[in-house]
Amino acid sequence: MRYPRICRIxxxxxxxxxxxxxxxxxxxCRPKEQRTEAVGGDLFxxxxxxxxxxxxxKDNLNQLRGYFWRKGAPSSDRPEVLCTVREGRTVYTNVAVxxxxxxxxxxxxxDKPALTLKFDKGGVDQRFHGLKKISLNNSVQDPxxxxxxxxxxxxLKAGVPVPRADYATVELNGRKLGxxxxxxxxxxQFLKRYFTNVEGNLYDPTQGYDVDKKLEVVGGGQPExxxxxxxxxxxxxxxxxxxxxxxxxxxxDMDRFVSLLALDCLTWDWDGYAMNKxxxxxxxxxDARRVVxxxxxxxxxxxxxxxxxxxxxxxxxxxxxxxxHDGRQRVLDRIVQMRATIFTPEVxxxxxxxxxxxxxxxxxxxxxFFMRGQYNQVVAQQRQRIAQRFQSVDQQLAGLKNLxxxxxxxxxPLTNWHAQTLSGSAALTREAQPEALHIRLTQxxxxxxxxxxxxxxxxxxxxxxxxxxxxxxxPAQPRRGAGLxxxxxxxxxxxxxxxWFPYHESRDFLRRGEIAATNCLNTRLxxxxxxxxxxxEIELRHPIADLEVYCELYGQTGEAWFDPKxxxxxxxxxxxx
Numbered sequence: 001m002r003y004p005r006i007c008r009i010x011x012x013x014x015x016x017x018x019x020x021x022x023x024x025x026x027x028x029c030r031p032k033e034q035r036t037e038a039v040g041g042d043l044f045x046x047x048x049x050x051x052x053x054x055x056x057x058k059d060n061l062n063q064l065r066g067y068f069w070r071k072g073a074p075s076s077d078r079p080e081v082l083c084t085v086r087e088g089r090t091v092y093t094n095v096a097v098x099x100x101x102x103x104x105x106x107x108x109x110x111d112k113p114a115l116t117l118k119f120d121k122g123g124v125d126q127r128f129h130g131l132k133k134i135s136l137n138n139s140v141q142d143p144x145x146x147x148x149x150x151x152x153x154x155x156l157k158a159g160v161p162v163p164r165a166d167y168a169t170v171e172l173n174g175r176k177l178g179x180x181x182x183x184x185x186x187x188x189q190f191l192k193r194y195f196t197n198v199e200g201n202l203y204d205p206t207q208g209y210d211v212d213k214k215l216e217v218v219g220g221g222q223p224e225x226x227x228x229x230x231x232x233x234x235x236x237x238x239x240x241x242x243x244x245x246x247x248x249x250x251x252x253d254m255d256r257f258v259s260l261l262a263l264d265c266l267t268w269d270w271d272g273y274a275m276n277k278x279x280x281x282x283x284x285x286x287d288a289r290r291v292v293x294x295x296x297x298x299x300x301x302x303x304x305x306x307x308x309x310x311x312x313x314x315x316x317x318x319x320x321x322x323x324x325h326d327g328r329q330r331v332l333d334r335i336v337q338m339r340a341t342i343f344t345p346e347v348x349x350x351x352x353x354x355x356x357x358x359x360x361x362x363x364x365x366x367x368x369f370f371m372r373g374q375y376n377q378v379v380a381q382q383r384q385r386i387a388q389r390f391q392s393v394d395q396q397l398a399g400l401k402n403l404x405x406x407x408x409x410x411x412x413p414l415t416n417w418h419a420q421t422l423s424g425s426a427a428l429t430r431e432a433q434p435e436a437l438h439i440r441l442t443q444x445x446x447x448x449x450x451x452x453x454x455x456x457x458x459x460x461x462x463x464x465x466x467x468x469x470x471x472x473x474x475p476a477q478p479r480r481g482a483g484l485x486x487x488x489x490x491x492x493x494x495x496x497x498x499x500w501f502p503y504h505e506s507r508d509f510l511r512r513g514e515i516a517a518t519n520c521l522n523t524r525l526x527x528x529x530x531x532x533x534x535x536x537e538i539e540l541r542h543p544i545a546d547l548e549v550y551c552e553l554y555g556q557t558g559e560a561w562f563d564p565k566x567x568x569x570x571x572x573x574x575x576x577x
Contacts, residue, residue, distance in 0.1 A: 039130040039131065039189070039193075040129050040130050040131045040164070041130075043128075043166055043182070044184075046166075047358065049166075049169060050087055050168045051087065051088075051168065051169045051170075051171075052085055052168050052169070052171075053086040053087075053170075053171050054083050054084070054097070054115075054171070054172045055085075055086070055173060056097070057081075057083075060081035060083065061081075061109065061173070064081060064098075064109040064113075065109055065110065066079070067098075067099055067109075068106075069101060069103070069106035071206075071207055071208075078098040079098060080097065080098040080118075080121075081096070081098070082095065082096060082121070083095050083097045083117075085117065085128075093124065093126075094124050095117050095118065095121070096117070096118040097116065097118075098115070098116055099114065099115065099116075100114045100115060100116045101113075101138070104140075104141050105141055105297070107138055107140065109172075112140065112177050113138065113177075114136060114138040114180075115135065115136045116133070116134075116135045117133065117134050117135070117136070118132065118133050118185070119131070119132055119134075120132040120133075131184060131189065132185065132187060133184075133186075133189070134183065134184060134185050135183045135184075135185060136168060136180040136181075136182060136183075137180060137183055137297075139179070139180065139181050139299060141299045141300050143374070143378045144359075144375075144378055144382050145167065145355075145359050146352060146355040146359065146382070147300070147301050147382075148165045148181045148183065148298050148299055149165040149181065150352060150355060151263075151267055151269075151295075151301050152164060152295075152298060153351065154263055154267065154342060154348070155259075157342045158259040158260075158262075158263055159255075159256060160256050160259050161190075161191075161193070161194040161256075161283075162295055163183050163185065163190055164184045165181055165183045165184070166182050167180065167359065167362070168180050169362060169366050179359070179362055179363050179366045179367060186202065186218065186281060188219060191283060195287070195292075197285070200220050200221070200222075200283060200284030200285055201219070201220035201222055201226070201282075201283070201284045202217070202220050202282070203218070203229075203281065203282040203283070204217075204218045204281060205277075205281075205282065208276075208278060209277065210277045210315060211229045211233060211317065212229075214226065215229065215282065220284065228251065229291070231251050232252060232291060232317060233316065234247075235247035235251055235320070236316050236319075241323065241324040241325070241326075241574075241575075242324075245321070245324050245326055245327055248320065250289075251291060252291050252292075252317060253285065253290045253291065253292045253293075256292055256293070257292075257293050257317065257318075258321075259334060260273070260274075260294070260295060261312055261322075261331050261334075262331055262338055263295075263338065263343075264295070265307075265308070265309060265310055265311055266309075266335060266338060266339070266343050266389070266393060267301045267302060267343075267389075268301060268303055268305070268307050268389060269295070269298060270300065270303055270304065270307075270501065270502060271297065271300050272296075272298075273295070273315045273317075274311070274313075274314060274315045274318040275500045276314055277315050277316075279295065279297040279298070280294065281293075281294045281295075293317070302382065302385040303385070303502055304492075305388035305389040306388070306489075306490065307490060308543075308544070308545060309392075309397060309544075310322070310328065310332055310335065310543050310544045311500065311542065311543060312543070313498070313541065313542065314499075314500075322457070323457060323574075323575050325405070328543050332400070332544070335397075339394075345390050348386060348390075349383065349386060352382075352383060352386060356379050360375060360376075363375055396546070399452075400454055403454040403455075403544065404453055404454060404455055404569070405456060406569075406570070407571065408573065408574060409571070409572070410570070411568045411569060411571075412568065413565075413568050414464075414549055414568060414569055415451065415564075416451050416452075417437055417450065417451045417551070417564065418449070418450055418451070419449055419450075420447065421445070422446040422447060422448065423445035424443040424446065425441070425442045426440060426441050426442060426447035427440045428440075428447055428449065434563075435563070435564060435565065437449045437551055437561070437562040438559065438562075439552075439553040439559065439561075440559045441553060441557055441558055444555070444556040444557070445554075446479070446552065446553065446555075447553055448551060448553070449551040449552075450549070451548070451549050452546055452548055452549075453546070453547055453549060453569065454544065454547075455540055455544070455545060455569075456540070456543070456574070457540055457541065457543050457576055458571050458572070458573055458574045458575065458576065459518075459537070459539045459540075459573040460537070460538050460539075460540065460569055460570065461535055461536070461537045461538075461569070461570045462486065462536040462537075462538070462549060462569050463533060463534070463535050463536075463566065463567070463569075464484055464551065464562055464563060464566050465531045465533050465534075465566040466483070466484075466525050466531070466534055466551075466560060466562055467530060467532070467563075468481065468525045468528060468560045468561075469558060469559045469560075470528065470557060470558040471525075471526045471528075471555050471557070471558030471559070472526075472555055472558060473554060473555035473558075474555075474556065479524065479554045480524060480526065480555060481525050481526040481554065482524065482525045482552070482562075483522070483523065483524040483525060483536075483552065484534055484549070484550065484551060485514070485536070485549075485550040486514070486517075486536065486538050486547050486548070487515065487548045487550065488513050488515060488547050488548070489513055490513075490545065490546070491512060491515070491545075492505045492506060492513075493505065493506050493512055494506045494508060494511055496516065496518075496576075497541055498541060515538045515539075515547060516538075517536050517538060518538060519536075521535055522534070522535070522537070524554075525560070526558075537572075540576065541576040549567075551567070
């Protein structure tokens with residue numbers, strides 16, 4: 001069997017950390033990325049929060065009132081009207097404005113609307129702090145107002161292009177709207193900071209659309225041509241893992257994509273490309289002849305602090321990458337590197353606390369009584385989630401040192417069993433002659449022997465010999481008798497698939513983490529008899545996971561013996577549907 005390269009990776013981390021602290025980047029960066037960020041730089045580095053006053057005529061305001069977000073509708077459906085923007089004594093005229101946001105963040109214009117402003121429309125050549133386009137995000141899904149700025153800084157440090165963020169207070173026709181996250185716009189001006197040739201297509205995927213759909217083109221010289229996306233889809237569908245990865249390397253800026261995926265996992269970006277096919281942009285870099293994936297909305301990060309350290313089977317490209325051994329290892333390498341350098345408590349929590357000190361006075365003033373009373377509470381909750389994420393990531397990376405990497409039809413023994421009594425009363429002992437893991441129920445209930453195994457995606461069979469005596473059980477109990485079972489404490493959905501949409505999380509805590517057997521031969525033993533071999537077949541539809549294997553007994557009375565020498569796991573396939 002093969003064992004992971006985690007130990008060697010960790011050995012290199014000290015070198016990488018020293019290089020990082022010395023100013024030597026360990027992520028490959030393009031010379032373009034090192035250009036000055038003078039355009040708009042004062043807006044994103046100034047400690048002051050700007051105040052914008054928008055003036056929209058009655059007729060134009062009525063046009064905006066008539067728009068409501070619809071899933072699947074193109075951005076061209078959003079009415080765009082002209083307005084005047086005042087910042088102190090500076091006046092911007094003929095500024096184009098439209099409502100932005102989707103399922104979670106869209107608000108009507110008479111509420112607290114998210115807005116996009118284009119300063120170079122209406123026949124005028126004007127800039128806002130040097131920028132042609134900005135967005136004002138209402139942050140209704142992040143009451144701390146900190147996530148967008150904090151996480152965008154992380155992606156930029158990792159060499160992944162993403163618009164910068166800061167803050168502004170806004171009023172509309174004299175009505176105070178409150179505090180907003182001010183974000184640099186997606187346009188050629190933004191792209192020029194990272195790419196020499198910006199004539200390639202820039203795609204704005206509709207919510208839930210992957211690259212196998214016809215994506216909306218919001219910039220570029222070939223609005224109807226999407227051949228580069230079709231080529232990526234064809235590569236993802238290649239059944240041969242080696243060929244698939246080689247083809248993707250030629251079509252996707254894989255270095256940036258790996259960094260994006262690694263940070264999506266570390267920050268638990270459940271609403272991003274990898275986990276939800278959402279909140280991303282795609283740009284075709286014509287010079288490099290590769291497609292670049294970039295993150296978009298990052299206002300709901302760190303929701304599941306104990307989420308898996310490596311995930312992302314929702315997005316087609318991330319699934320195709322993670323379904324290969326080399327792809328998984330490459331992302332895992334990057335996660336370890338980032339954890340040692342840019343994704344550290346000192347950096348992230350330090351920046352978080354700085355953000356709180358800067359934002360709180362304005363939030364308390366602009367957002368009213370609720371924010372004055374609740375802001376400290378929501379900030380404390382988010383800070384705790386970030387700290388918990390660090391703890392979980394470190395625990396999982398330590399556990400991954402024991403990753404069991406089996407070849408097809410290769411098997412390994414299951415060892416390191418420990419006893420657990422779930423309910424009632426039971427005696428759990430290790431017998432020597434013959435060697436066995438023994439469970440005897442002294443009161444009605446359940447008990448088990450447990451071991452943890454780290455596995456890669458694939459189909460596996462767990463086998464073991466079991467003997468029972470005097471077992472009685474309630475016929476209504478689905479787990480009655482003695483048998484094998486597999487469980488993951490990180491899985492939050494029913495069935496075989498792993499999903500991360502928080503509002504779809506199963507509330508059935510007795511079932512959702514179960515990796516159910518796929519074979520009809522999985523039986524629970526009750527009848528007295530000699531040793532019987534039991535096969536428990538599973539499909540792990542997740543890149544890497546820590547699974548608990550149970551040798552358990554549920555019942556009113558009785559005993560069960562499990563032969564430890566027979567308890568083994570065998571890998572049948574390396575990819576699951």
